[in-house]
């Protein structure tokens with residue numbers, strides 16, 4: 001077997017140029033170039049790589065060893081290390097040559113930028129975060145190329161956001177700025193960037209008194225409590241504590257989702273993928289007799305939950321209308337969050353999300369408050385993730401013999417809904 005292999009090796013060496021044993025690449029069997037075709041703009045560069053397939057040793061990068069040639073140096077030049085530079089408009093063939101073998105890349109060089117676009121436009125960035133914009137150019141021959149590393153970038157207000165030479169925008173301070181990109185021929189494009197910041201109000205403890213200072217700080221930050229009327233106030237806050245819900249709409253899964261926009265106008269409507277909503281005056285003891293050992297009120301004596309789900313949405317409207325609105329702050333009391341699985345989910349106007357979790361866990365039967373105040377942003381609504389499973393007669397809380405963290409809510413506190421921008 002070994003003898004047979006040695007014979008094969010000898011034959012291979014003979015057939016692959018062993019007359020030139022001083023050349024380390026004498027046994028290159030196949031030479032390839034990547035990419036094999038490309039479109040670049042005049043002035044743009046493109047790094048090609050050459051790979052040799054060797055008889056014994058597999059594939060090897062031979063970019064630095066190959067000889068590089070351009071079929072037309074008036075269209076594109078190529079350096080000794082395979083770097084192509086577009087010089088004039090047209091097609092050109094770049095050739096890599098090594099030990100008598102050749103490989104090619106067909107390059108098209110395009111010229112005039114006729115349009116430039118920046119994406120995303122209208123993004124929302126939290127202070128301290130970075131997002132990279134893309135500058136996409138359309139050329140006179142219809143070619144479309146990403147020119148992010150070729151254009152000149154600038155910001156209208158560096159105290160709001162800065163931008164580097166490849167389009168990476170870093171949020172500095174609350175506000176709005178315009179990012180501009182200019183191509184070599186002067187074609188420009190602009191994108192608006194909104195920078196926001198958030199203040200988190202978070203507390204957890206064994207009883208209402210333990211979270212009261214944080215709740216009150218959140219109230220103070222939002223301003224005066226507005227009355228439960230159809231009017232839109234320019235400032236201030238609204239609250240829902242569930243305690244005034246009539247008896248006929250308490251302890252039933254048919255609590256109206258629009259109760260606090262129609263019956264008692266406060267500018268919110270609820271939505272759930274579950275079976276409905278239920279206000280309880282018995283800590284859901286009529287759903288599961290063990291729940292009152294876990295759920296206490298912040299404001300006596302009613303609580304709120306969705307049924308058939310463990311999350312629901314709160315959407316903002318101009319009070320007593322069907323006109324969508326936005327709010328810049330929302331907070332809620334969470335009853336008995338035992339694990340870090342309850343949260344608020346805000347969707348910003350650009351579709352990005354901000355999802356703070358209830359992390360100030362209160363102990364086995366306590367209360368937590370989580371409030372978020374935005375500066376420089378407001379939201380159409382908020383999703384409340386309340387524990388890990390729907391309330392159920394068969395599903396006790398995790399600290400009372402069950403497997404899932406059961407959570408309900410009490411007071412909602414939110415900034416006055418405002419007309420959507």
Ligand SMILES: [Ca+2]
Nearest residue numbers: 241299302410
């Ligand atoms: Ca209450």
Ligand SMILES: [Ca+2]
Nearest residue numbers: 294336364399
């Ligand atoms: Ca518990």
Ligand SMILES: [Ca+2]
Nearest residue numbers: 336338405406
């Ligand atoms: Ca729980």
